[in-house]
Amino acid sequence: MDPTPAQSRRLHCSRCGAEYDVVISRTVCDCGSPLDLVSDLQPLPPSLAGRPFGLARYADAIALTPRALERTYLGAGMTPILPMGGGTFVKCDFISPTGSFKDRGAAAVTAAAIELGAVEVVVDSSGNAAAALAAHAAHVGLRTTVVVPQGAPEAKLAQAQAYGAAIVSAPGPRERAAEIALELSGRAGCYYASHAFSPFFLEGTKSWAFEVFEQLGAIPEAVLMPVGNGSLLLGVFAGFSHLVATGAARRLPRLVAVQSRNCAPLAGLPAHLTGHSLYTDGIAISRPVRMRSILDAIAATGGEVLVVSDAEVQEARLSLASAGLWVEPTAAAAWAGLPHLRGDRGPVVVNLGGAGFKRP
Ligand SMILES: [Zn+2]
Known part of the structure; x- marks a missing residue:
């Protein structure tokens, strides 16, 4: 696996079409919009045996050098995926160095x-x-x-x-x-290094898609996750899209975003509480900076936005804990969304992205 040549990367604004070099000082477009990363990426090899865990495992498909990815490896990625019955799996991203998918x-x-x-x-x-x-x-x-x-x-x-x-x-x-x-x-x-603005954050969350594909040996029917700024959903979309574009997979999973009834801009509901009072504080984002891209990704996969109440989240959190999985309320929101999901044709993966100790 060759290092990704830095000169093949460009920053692109999907709103006004401007392009920029990748330099340390370029954070947003001159028009104020967040920037996307455009780069030449390679297919993943058919076998990943012998590759290190973490992001460097998928370095062909991530616009960063394996050397830099190996230096920053602190144990992120390759989180367990557990069957929960009925074709449902949980992806345990709360088992991570600092306790979250971030x-x-x-x-x-x-x-x-x-x-x-x-x-x-x-x-x-x-x-x-x-x-x-x-x-x-x-x-x-x-x-x-x-x-x-x-x-x-x-x-x-x-x-x-x-x-x-x-x-x-x-x-x-x-x-x-x-x-x-x-x-x-x-x-x-x-x-x-903003998770909302830096497109490199999404290069990291792509790894979620590659792992799920490797662990299940198939593309799931749907994936559910709580969405605030969308830094997981957009990376997951990019990761699965890469698998389809390079011929490794034939279709995308339906991307299902779960939001709290108190703050659900993706469902067109206004935030009627202030962020800090919300039970699901991790997704209390009333104006996600990449909102257009999030809605486009959900639409492109035939996905949907589900809205859950705090009471449902609380119940989901207790239900997960009773199965030995202690997660923070924001993470439990994804599990709370599951009963609202339409269709049940194949494996469904629910992300559990934050540890219980974050919000005891
Ligand atoms: Zn622009």
């Missing part, structure tokens, strides 16, 4: 930061993304600054701090934290 993306953005020559990463997050980034950056000796919006859950913040992240508080609305993070990322040697 480790997949954090390993990738940290690899990108290394390739781009960064000495520091900055992110605006109140939760799992901050902890995941801080851990991976610490592992390779990069400094981390986390800009924290009001009302951030303390357990998650404490975790990021334990890994050595510097914390900057952002008063006011959630958007203010992103503005401050963007300002800070203007410092020399600083990379804006």
